[in-house]
Amino acid sequence: MFSETLPIYLIFGANTDVGKTICTTSIVNSASINGYNPAYIKPVQTGYPLDSDAEFVRRYTNASVQTLYSYSTPASPHLTALEENRVISDEDLLIKIEEKILETMKLKTSKLLLLETAGGVNSPTMSGTLQSDVFRKFRFPVILIGDSKLGGISTTISSYESLKIRGYDVPILIFFENKKYLNHEIIKQHVSSETTIFLLTTPPKNENLHNNNGNKDLVKYFEDSAKTAELILKKLAALHKARFERLKELNDDGEKKVWWPFTQHRAFSQGKRAMVIDSAYNDDFTIFKPDEAQYSSDRLFDGCASWWTQGLGHGNPHMAKEAAYAAGRYGHVISPEAIHEPAQALAEEILSSAGKDWASRVFYSDNGSTAIEVALKMAFTKTSLESQKKMLIDKPSNEIIQWNVIGLEGSYHGDTIGAMDISDPSVYNAKVHWYTGKGFWFNPPTYYEKNKRFYLNISDSIVSSVELDTEEIEFNSMAEIFSVKRNKSYLRKVYNKYIVNGLKKFLQNNLNVKKKFGALVIEPLILGAGGMLFIDPLFQKELIFCARNPELWDASSPPLPVVFDEIFVGMYRLGVNLPSVASLFTCDDDFSYLPDIACYAKCLTGGLLPLSVTVTTDEIFKVFDGDSKLEALLHGHSYTAHPIGCQVALYSLKEYKKISLNKKFEWTIWDAQLLTTISCSEKVARVNSFGTILVVELNSQMKGYLSNKESLKLVENLKSSKGIFCRPLGNLVYFMASQRSLRKDLDLILNNIWKAIQDL
Structure with a gap:
């Protein structure tokens, strides 16, 4: 999910206690001053209400702030969720985040949305899954808050590499000034030239930064750090603009230098455009849609398993x-x-x-x-x-x-x-x-x-x-x-x-x-x-x-x-x-x-x-x-x-x-009962399924590889309105799951396939 009109950034910390929330507040404060009307979401908060990052941001800025899940025990989310008997699945967490993002998009008032994670890059969520893996579905660009203290070089580089190996872009790296260790100078030699490092002045020392009455020193601090924060904002805006300019360029010119297999290029000289895949994760592509102002359904199920190769999902971090x-x-x-x-x-x-x-x-x-x-x-x-x-x-x-x-x-x-x-x-x-x-x-x-x-x-x-x-x-x-x-x-x-x-x-x-x-x-x-x-x-x-x-x-x-x-x-x-x-x-x-x-x-x-x-x-x-x-x-x-x-x-x-x-052998991982229903349609000549493979041949007067009039209609309907990417073979359309695809997801996909067939 991404939007040209709403830049969204994910804020990770290289460790706990690196000043992640203070850095975030500096950016949000400057965004408020400069008319961005920023929104802030904290997906998971522990130690609540004594500790509340969202409340801290609200206290020092004019931003719209939300906390999605909060726990009172000040510990790692996977521990406090067990202790309080409120374990939230990764799927439910992502659904909740997506709902809040879509709500913000629909308001059309914010020009910046920041999501602040908990703990370090590889801290677990309530389920025990690393949050770097959980949030990978969105692949929002990352603002990484580096560790300026002793030992921070190792934790920062490790965090940076953990994010990069999972396919995240990390365009911004922020440190607090520490003239004793100067961690940022050595780290600059070990990160990509596409990552810009910013230094914020060290915040005032106060053991009770989250007190309800606020802190005059912090108010002064955020005023003084506004100029640096404004530079960060300008960089974020430039990055966002450049990202979408490149996506549009790919959409307009993506066919002009690459010679595709099994493709007649002449159609692209007549106005057809390439499908721009911005990233892929699990069974889905994230694609760029140039004709929409906001993008709420930009994920497509990879129904051909990327030419039959996918077995364990796109962007698999373990692989x-x-x-x-x-x-x-x-x-x-x-x-x-x-x-x-x-x-x-x-x-x-x-x-x-x-x-x-x-x-x-x-x-x-x-x-x-x-x-x-x-x-x-x-x-x-x-x-x-x-x-x-x-x-x-x-x-x-x-x-x-x-x-x-x-x-x-x-x-x-x-x-x-x-x-x-x-x-x-x-x-x-x-x-x-x-x-x-x-x-x-x-x-x-x-x-x-x-x-x-x-x-x-x-x-x-x-x-x-x-x-x-x-x-x-x-x-x-x-x-x-x-x-x-x-x-x-x-x-x-x-x-x-x-x-x-x-x-x-x-x-x-x-x-x-x-x-x-x-x-x-x-x-x-x-x-x-x-x-x-x-x-x-x-x-x-x-x-x-x-x-x-x-x-x-x-x-x-x-x-x-x-x-x-x-x-x-x-x-x-x-x-x-x-x-x-x-x-x-x-x-x-x-x-x-x-x-x-x-x-x-x-x-x-x-x-x-x-x-x-x-x-x-x-x-x-x-x-x-x-x-x-x-x-x-x-x-x-x-x-x-x-x-x-x-x-x-x-x-x-x-x-x-x-x-x-963990599974017993079944002839097909698709819903056999619904396959039988589809096979009864007068629009369908045959259905075949074996394991992860599903084939639907449509009734057509022509046969063979070039007889694709009806199948192309089905393919386009599935792509444009059902969130499914697939390829035809003549008058048939095939679908392929990965070996790790979940049955509940495939049931939804198969129902959408059936609806698209009925629409023909």
Whole structure:
């Protein structure tokens, strides 16, 4: 929340007893004199009424003052709240603060609002949470009152760094003059040049500054300090103006120097403007709205989890601390033939969770596409060498074999050339003239919810190839679709016949060009960018079975490595207790749903920074064992296994585990009953939800990526009036929560989604 017409500043102290309230009163007094009509809010006061910072400010100024919560015991808020049996939650505290801010905004009389915290920067609130974390939701610029006394250098710098690491701007740092220690001179060398230091004269010594009759010496003090306070006011005004000028500049010109991915820029030459994200915290963006005089609803739910990366919330202070620790300890260090603690510990954690019972090695890279490229090198090398060793290929020295993948229509594995080539022809590669399409892709059966039932849609290619007499099969629930009982169903035989016939036909049609299959590469369970298609797990099980039993379709082929692209669905995206898709099938003895190679990224680092891993078996690793370096896996980049990413990822995986311990597995974290209601709407073609993912496809005459007329209407309505940011994929809109999102928040969001659908 921020406003161009009402500058709001948060006042923190570097410690208790640093004169925070006296500094605040000096600023408020000067603001009153200069016509700012200032407002002052004290969210939490202890030792009341003997101590009342709000009353102190009122006594020496003409400001409007308020105390929101007061306790009589003179102690830390978390202690006095327990003692007086009045513990206030962080949420209730923030709601109360926001209410008072909005009241002040509506009056339109104040030109400055100051919120004074209690104690030091990292003093706790009534709940025990550090107030630096609680107030981060607002991210108001901070006026930090430094400690001028002996020992104050350390406390001030520590406080300053605590605020900066949480994403606060600290433009003003105020000290009382102390000619003996001159703390401000050394501290100036250790803070940003964007932080201005002001000195106030030392206030008179009086052990009873809060007495009800006032203090003549203090009256004189505030008169004498008015000039310095006026300089502070002018600086605050200049900072506020500069902040909004920059935000407006970003809004007007934010498109002119950056080339955005997946964006047609021409629309911006026709008047469209960029969404300016001022900050982000937990599940929300704080955005700049240039067309409003005051901003009361400037937070948007990040409904796409910032391209599917968010797992532990934006601006997570614990992740920031982990990153800072690794940056301070290592920076970046070289990876080959070296090991560091974060890389080793993360590898151990991945192998015991996502790689449990099948994997033995972790190869680090930087993003999902690269992880796929590494997986292809691993898989194709294994298949090629095994084919040659077994004399299964009569290959003249000048003959080149084109290695292909088995995959699914609608697959998407990234934007690098190799990753693009293993996806079927689509809108993503239609204009890529060097795309060659190295694979055979099956049209998979998909399932969805509609009108209180779950339907399995058998693709036309399956129906026509095996003469199946139905295109849809009904289920009562997701659990039925995933039941191991289906492993012995007639449909498995249908799938087997369709897969085997398809592979044989592909090879027969390509005898002259020597095309062979080198791997099965699939996005398990859900095709993401290809249209958020939810795949029948039985079909993918049969694909894996056929890939590992090539005698069914090609006697000359060795068993194919199975590659899981879990960049989207992995790392608990599908719900608690599911670090990988394979975790869902641990009790399934009839089929193997374990990969030979799996790729993870996105949620791996909780949404903070890029890192990816390609996880594999010892069997794959040994393929690259040899006497020559030429036989090694010659792949890597400068920032392989960068310690900052590894440290953050390790923290993230441990946090996911903690969340899992407190929750039981559910198919979806969204309200299943309301999802069923939405599925009954005539405006909705299908609903799918799994874990944190929610997909709503709208009824439309057109299909595909470019059919987005109705979905764009929905997206704009959600953004402009419902406080939800999301992105369309053709005629569908998807939503994604983080793994730590609260159910009560998601219920409100889902209700707003339902209202927006009804508004179409």
